[in-house]
Amino acid sequence: MSRIVFLNGSFLPIDEAKVPFMDRGFMFGDGVYEGIGVLNGRLVDNEAHLERLERSLKEIQIPNPYSRAEWTRLEEELVRRNNMTEGFVYFQVTRGVAERDFFFPTDARPTVAMFTQAKSIANAPAAEAGISVITVPDMRWERRDIKSINLLAQVLAKQAAKEAGAQEAWMVQDGYVTEGGSSSAFIVTKAGSIVVRPLSNAILPGITRKSLLQMSREDGIVLEERLFTVNEAYDAAEAFLTSASNFVVPVVRIDGRPVADGKPGPVTKRLRQLYLQMAAGPALAAE
Numbered sequence: 001m002s003r004i005v006f007l008n009g010s011f012l013p014i015d016e017a018k019v020p021f022m023d024r025g026f027m028f029g030d031g032v033y034e035g036i037g038v039l040n041g042r043l044v045d046n047e048a049h050l051e052r053l054e055r056s057l058k059e060i061q062i063p064n065p066y067s068r069a070e071w072t073r074l075e076e077e078l079v080r081r082n083n084m085t086e087g088f089v090y091f092q093v094t095r096g097v098a099e100r101d102f103f104f105p106t107d108a109r110p111t112v113a114m115f116t117q118a119k120s121i122a123n124a125p126a127a128e129a130g131i132s133v134i135t136v137p138d139m140r141w142e143r144r145d146i147k148s149i150n151l152l153a154q155v156l157a158k159q160a161a162k163e164a165g166a167q168e169a170w171m172v173q174d175g176y177v178t179e180g181g182s183s184s185a186f187i188v189t190k191a192g193s194i195v196v197r198p199l200s201n202a203i204l205p206g207i208t209r210k211s212l213l214q215m216s217r218e219d220g221i222v223l224e225e226r227l228f229t230v231n232e233a234y235d236a237a238e239a240f241l242t243s244a245s246n247f248v249v250p251v252v253r254i255d256g257r258p259v260a261d262g263k264p265g266p267v268t269k270r271l272r273q274l275y276l277q278m279a280a281g282p283a284l285a286a287e
């Protein structure tokens with residue numbers, strides 16, 4: 001069965017889904033996106049993702065083409081049509097199609113494109129063994145809180161990680177870690193508290209981060225929302241990352257140095273477990 005995608009009101013086979021040449025997403029990167037995890041055929045934290053989408057669209061003045069209920073129906077329908085039980089749903093909204101000119105077009109309609117990607121999250125080998133990250137300079141613009149489709153800095157950062165034999169890049173500004181190329185960055189101190197950078201224009205407000213912080217509070221884990229340096233990360237008891245398409249993944253090497261004993265630590269394992277239970281949904285978690 002060919003993969004079914006959603007484009008501007010229609011569900012259709014991916015080979016038939018064509019975006020016009022002059023789309024501003026293609027020409028300018030003029031758009032925003034969302035990525036939502038799927039476990040047991042169920043969207044994880046979808047409301048929070050749709051809330052962030054609303055904010056991103058508002059910040060760049062693109063009208064939201066759908067209500068939250070409509071977005072949810074489209075996402076669920078796409079998951080169903082692709083028989084997907086685990087993976088993620090990606091969608092983007094661009095300012096639409098217009099002759100190339102920097103000013104906002106007056107008569108363009110937003111382009112909406114959505115696809116699913118099947119992928120193992122709950123039993124991903126990387127989540128068992130942990131991954132390596134490298135640190136790179138954060139070369140991005142000043143509005144990283146907007147989930148823009150402009151991802152050139154992250155493409156370069158993640159390619160550099162791959163070439164160094166790592167799976168993610170942690171971006172660094174003024175000596176402090178901002179976030180991963182496509183994930184939020186955390187460390188655990190020797191005293192067992194979690195350290196994560198506070199929200200600001202310097203990072204994307206990660207939805208997995210938000211849920212995880214809530215769960216940690218409820219679990220009695222001490223949280224420190226503050227900046228942390230690369231040296232502090234090298235010296236941490238544990239490190240991990242979060243994202244909608246990976247949930248919680250241990251980081252066991254940073255720039256080639258093992259984090260503590262180079263194995264996933266107990267706090268990270270506990271948080272991954274808590275997140276998986278939430279993502280699996282109430283009925284399944286209770287089994």
Ligand SMILES: Cc1ncc(COP(=O)(O)O)c(C=O)c1O
Nearest residue numbers: 182183184204206207208243244
């Ligand atoms: C730069 C960046 N930071 C953090 C995240 C994690 O955010 P979320 O948990 O909402 O997937 C992402 C996800 O794509 C990202 O691209």
